[in-house]
Amino acid sequence: MSASATAAYGRLKARFARIAILGEAQAMLHWDAAAVMPPGGAAARGEQLATLSGLAHELMTAPGMAADLAEAEAGGDWEGANLALMRHAHARAVALPTELVEASARANAACETVWREARAQSDFGRVAPYLAEVVRLQRGTAAALSAATGLAPYDALMEGYQRGIGAADVEPIFAAYEAFLAEALPRAEERQARQPAPVLPQGPFPVATQQALCREMSARAGLDFEHARLDESLHPFCGGTPTDVRITTRYTPEAFAQALLGVLHETGHALYERGLPPAYAHQPVGEAAGMAAHESQSLIVEMQASRSDPFLRFLGPKLHAAFGGEAAAYAPENLARLWRRVERGFIRTEADELTYPAHVILRFRLERALIGGDLAVADLPAAWNDGFTRLLGLTPPDDARGCLQDIHWHDGAFGYFPSYTLGAMAAAQLMRAARIAVPGLDEALARGELAPLTGWLRQHVHSQGSRLGFQDLMRAATGKPLDPADFTAHLTERYL
Amino acid sequence: MSASATAAYGRLKARFARIAILGEAQAMLHWDAAAVMPPGGAAARGEQLATLSGLAHELMTAPGMAADLAEAEAGGDWEGANLALMRHAHARAVALPTELVEASARANAACETVWREARAQSDFGRVAPYLAEVVRLQRGTAAALSAATGLAPYDALMEGYQRGIGAADVEPIFAAYEAFLAEALPRAEERQARQPAPVLPQGPFPVATQQALCREMSARAGLDFEHARLDESLHPFCGGTPTDVRITTRYTPEAFAQALLGVLHETGHALYERGLPPAYAHQPVGEAAGMAAHESQSLIVEMQASRSDPFLRFLGPKLHAAFGGEAAAYAPENLARLWRRVERGFIRTEADELTYPAHVILRFRLERALIGGDLAVADLPAAWNDGFTRLLGLTPPDDARGCLQDIHWHDGAFGYFPSYTLGAMAAAQLMRAARIAVPGLDEALARGELAPLTGWLRQHVHSQGSRLGFQDLMRAATGKPLDPADFTAHLTERYL
Numbered sequence: 002m003s004a005s006a007t008a009a010y011g012r013l014k015a016r017f018a019r020i021a022i023l024g025e026a027q028a029m030l031h032w033d034a035a036a037v038m039p040p041g042g043a044a045a046r047g048e049q050l051a052t053l054s055g056l057a058h059e060l061m062t063a064p065g066m067a068a069d070l071a072e073a074e075a076g077g078d079w080e081g082a083n084l085a086l087m088r089h090a091h092a093r094a095v096a097l098p099t100e101l102v103e104a105s106a107r108a109n110a111a112c113e114t115v116w117r118e119a120r121a122q123s124d125f126g127r128v129a130p131y132l133a134e135v136v137r138l139q140r141g142t143a144a145a146l147s148a149a150t151g152l153a154p155y156d157a158l159m160e161g162y163q164r165g166i167g168a169a170d171v172e173p174i175f176a177a178y179e180a181f182l183a184e185a186l187p188r189a190e191e192r193q194a195r196q197p198a199p200v201l202p203q204g205p206f207p208v209a210t211q212q213a214l215c216r217e218m219s220a221r222a223g224l225d226f227e228h229a230r231l232d233e234s235l236h237p238f239c240g241g242t243p244t245d246v247r248i249t250t251r252y253t254p255e256a257f258a259q260a261l262l263g264v265l266h267e268t269g270h271a272l273y274e275r276g277l278p279p280a281y282a283h284q285p286v287g288e289a290a291g292m293a294a295h296e297s298q299s300l301i302v303e304m305q306a307s308r309s310d311p312f313l314r315f316l317g318p319k320l321h322a323a324f325g326g327e328a329a330a331y332a333p334e335n336l337a338r339l340w341r342r343v344e345r346g347f348i349r350t351e352a353d354e355l356t357y358p359a360h361v362i363l364r365f366r367l368e369r370a371l372i373g374g375d376l377a378v379a380d381l382p383a384a385w386n387d388g389f390t391r392l393l394g395l396t397p398p399d400d401a402r403g404c405l406q407d408i409h410w411h412d413g414a415f416g417y418f419p420s421y422t423l424g425a426m427a428a429a430q431l432m433r434a435a436r437i438a439v440p441g442l443d444e445a446l447a448r449g450e451l452a453p454l455t456g457w458l459r460q461h462v463h464s465q466g467s468r469l470g471f472q473d474l475m476r477a478a479t480g481k482p483l484d485p486a487d488f489t490a491h492l493t494e495r496y497l
Numbered sequence: 498m499s500a501s502a503t504a505a506y507g508r509l510k511a512r513f514a515r516i517a518i519l520g521e522a523q524a525m526l527h528w529d530a531a532a533v534m535p536p537g538g539a540a541a542r543g544e545q546l547a548t549l550s551g552l553a554h555e556l557m558t559a560p561g562m563a564a565d566l567a568e569a570e571a572g573g574d575w576e577g578a579n580l581a582l583m584r585h586a587h588a589r590a591v592a593l594p595t596e597l598v599e600a601s602a603r604a605n606a607a608c609e610t611v612w613r614e615a616r617a618q619s620d621f622g623r624v625a626p627y628l629a630e631v632v633r634l635q636r637g638t639a640a641a642l643s644a645a646t647g648l649a650p651y652d653a654l655m656e657g658y659q660r661g662i663g664a665a666d667v668e669p670i671f672a673a674y675e676a677f678l679a680e681a682l683p684r685a686e687e688r689q690a691r692q693p694a695p696v697l698p699q700g701p702f703p704v705a706t707q708q709a710l711c712r713e714m715s716a717r718a719g720l721d722f723e724h725a726r727l728d729e730s731l732h733p734f735c736g737g738t739p740t741d742v743r744i745t746t747r748y749t750p751e752a753f754a755q756a757l758l759g760v761l762h763e764t765g766h767a768l769y770e771r772g773l774p775p776a777y778a779h780q781p782v783g784e785a786a787g788m789a790a791h792e793s794q795s796l797i798v799e800m801q802a803s804r805s806d807p808f809l810r811f812l813g814p815k816l817h818a819a820f821g822g823e824a825a826a827y828a829p830e831n832l833a834r835l836w837r838r839v840e841r842g843f844i845r846t847e848a849d850e851l852t853y854p855a856h857v858i859l860r861f862r863l864e865r866a867l868i869g870g871d872l873a874v875a876d877l878p879a880a881w882n883d884g885f886t887r888l889l890g891l892t893p894p895d896d897a898r899g900c901l902q903d904i905h906w907h908d909g910a911f912g913y914f915p916s917y918t919l920g921a922m923a924a925a926q927l928m929r930a931a932r933i934a935v936p937g938l939d940e941a942l943a944r945g946e947l948a949p950l951t952g953w954l955r956q957h958v959h960s961q962g963s964r965l966g967f968q969d970l971m972r973a974a975t976g977k978p979l980d981p982a983d984f985t986a987h988l989t990e991r992y993l
Contacts, residue, residue: 030522
């Protein structure tokens with residue numbers, strides 16, 4: 002390795018660190034906009050985010066970058082992977098003109114703001130022109146990335162969220178799941194109908210009690226609040242940076258489960274960020290391995306661990322002590338019937354594990370059609386309702402419970418939805434591997450201890466950063482690439 | 498005016514807007530650090546702020562900027578002033594190497610973080626090495642700016658906070674005030690001793706009640722919470738951006754006056770930001786006219802209006818209704834005796850109007866010596882205590898009540914302190930002019946209405962942006978440049 006190749010790599014590390022730090026500033030401004038910003042700040046915030054996006058893009062495409070990337074060499078697993086990721090990020094970035102990047106950021110911010118009101122009023126017409134502009138710019142982005150990478154336009158967007166998985170990989174997985182669901186859903190419903198009806202805990206559930214409980218459970222799952230915050234926002238999310246993670250949830254005094262399980266979900270994301278390798282902070286290889294990998298971490302905490310029989314045995318008495326009322330409602334078997342209830346519903350974020358992939362399959366097909374130009378934004382509500390009816394046999398009564406429910410498209414995120422179901426599948430596979438590798442994992446869950454599980458995840462997933470691609474990460478952690486059979490086995494055991 | 502001169506000016510406006518927007522992002526990250534950030538985020542935040550500072554500096558000193566500034570022409574008061582301010586900002590920026598700007602931002606952030614603990618423990622030794630590094634970099638900054646502008650090093654730092662006023666202007670004003678105070682302070686104390694002792698309202702004063710009251714009074718003074726937030730931080734401040742102003746205060750259940758009057762103070766700052774000309778948003782001419790001008794706006798709301806006899810007649814019954822207890826404690830005359838009490842004390846932010854300038858005079862002399870190299874950081878505590886004793890006849894019992902009390906130096910702000918007293922003087926002068934120009938101003942205050950005053954300020958100060966220099970702004974608003982006689986007349990009337 003020549004001195005100048007090493008020097009070029011050193012310069013690249015400094016350049017990429019600056020870009021990553023701009024991304025951290027953006028992450029904080031996003032959190033602020035969602036959690037605390039007064040409404041009158043929205044326009045200025047859009048300008049701020051657009052300007053930071055534009056600057057990051059300029060740094061990525063600055064003179065000298067291509068020459069350094071061509072010349073640089075780096076030795077070892079980590080540094081070699083880092084350099085490959087730099088080249089990959091650069092290739093995608095140079096495909097996009099600065100004006101398109103800034104216009105997208107601006108259109109996304111404007112659309113997201115209007116969407117918050119449009120959803121509240123179930124008024125798709127209000128947000129439609131903003132969404133049309135977002136889609137128009139996303140099509141332009143997809144076309145530019147497609148030309149640069151040789152991927153299909155929609156695949157080029159997907160790659161921005163999870164490298165190495167395209168529509169051709171997802172389609173058969175989703176088609177197989179659709180077939181599985183058509184058979185499994187009626188059976189699960191039938192089995193459920195034979196069980197006693199779950200008892201609903203009686204509220205009100207004071208928000209302050211919920212907040213304290215959510216914070217305690219998040220800390221119990223391993224989140225250290227010296228490096229994290231828990232706040233409120235309309236759409237729960239995990240933002241911030243690895244040393245300052247910001248998770249949010251929504252509270253209502255009428256119910257506590259959505260907030261609590263939501264916090265456990267976001268805690269899974271937060272633990273991933275906290276566990277990333279500090280030695281590679283601000284470098285591409287130090288980032289999470291993609292959105293499907295990320296979702297696997299939230300779902301393994303929320304769905305696999307927190308809703309498991311052993312953990313519910315710990316949680317039930319704790320909830321009863323916090324909220325009082327009928328003990329029967331907090332019995333572990335009752336919580337299992339409540340929180341593992343299969344129910345065809347309109348809202349993705351409230352969906353059970355079994356029907357959730359149907360929500361994702363719908364969105365995958367629609368967003369692919371939107372990007373492909375086969376579906377106009379004006380026709381989205383009707384296409385949504387048709388597709389939803391075909392998949393789950395129900396027709397949304399309004400757009401708030403239909404195509405307006407998610408922030409994602411209104412924030413410019415196309416190609417992201419498949420990650421949810423790929424993540425759910427990965428979570429089942431990782432849980433199975435962890436149970437084999439970690440003796441006493443379920444016994445620990447029964448004592449409310451998630452450390453054996455999250456410690457294993459830190460070692461096999463979090464601390465790996467982006468050194469491995471998604472499939473190699475799964476292979477290293479579980480001995481095989483993504484295998485949907487572990488997910489359907491999990492569902493079969495839990496629901497059939 | 499040639500087409501190319503106009504085009505150059507157009508390019509400059511776009512460049513300066515980007516720089517201003519980066520400044521907005523920094524302002525938000527500063528607010529976050531002070532109001533909500535978990536402690537573990539401090540190191541990353543320092544990197545973020547340093548990177549944004551460095552990028553802003555690079556944009557300011559980018560190729561083509563000097564040529565555009567040389568070529569550009571702009572017609573009219575506002576655009577002409579804008580171009581002059583651009584040239585001024587550029588001249589200061591090119592004097593500073595990027596490495597110095599980034600190192601300063603990093604050192605300031607590190608020092609500020611350590612200072613928060615050092616102050617709590619009154620441990621100057623803990624922060625001293627960090628402060629020494631801050632001072633070292635500030636000396637470098639002052640030397641570079643001095644070489645570029647021809648100003649003395651300390652004056653070059655002062656200019657960064659308030660253009661057009663240097664140590665030579667301030668010195669005679671401060672010397673005259675010192676002489677005035679030596680005579681006035683004993684007389685005021687003597688007069689006060691002859692009056693009945695004030696009755697202290699009895700707490701506790703629930704924090705939630707205080708929060709609601711502070712918010713209501715801030716709104717009454719004209720702040721619209723569609724474009725503003727009120728939060729808590731160790732050191733109250735006004736941050737954010739003109740369409741998203743963030744003010745903070747500190748609450749304690751033992752007392753309410755500090756929080757309430759602090760919020761009114763920060764509201765004065767916030768109204769200035771809210772009232773800046775939107776047509777020149779993100780342009781130098783659209784910014785506030787300087788820190789002395791800014792402080793005049795906080796002090797006219799807090800000191801001149803809110804502590805006036807007519808306003809206390811409105812406020813007294815309102816406070817009694819909120820907190821209950823003895824009515825006598827909330828009688829307007831009693832509040833006047835409490836809140837206009839002259840008392841030699843150690844803490845600047847708790848000082849009365851009469852002795853406050855002594856705190857500023859001390860800091861002005863010390864920071865000038867620190868920057869001039871005539872005082873070492875290690876000798877600061879002793880020099881502070883000597884100077885304080887000479888000015889106010891008291892010796893601080895510890896550094897928490899001495900040289901550790903203020904955030905400013907620990908955050909790299911040298912040359913800022915004189916603005917407080919220049920602002921107090923300007924506030925008295927503006928209040929006198931407003932009383933003459935606006936009929937019924939005191940009658941409105943007695944009804945709790947600040948709109949006649951703040952409306953006049955919006956017209957004569959806020960909406961003027963930086964079109965005029967400080968002295969010209971005072972001249973346009975009051976018919977004369979800064980005249981300390983209005984301040985001493987106000988003090989004489991109120992205290993003697």
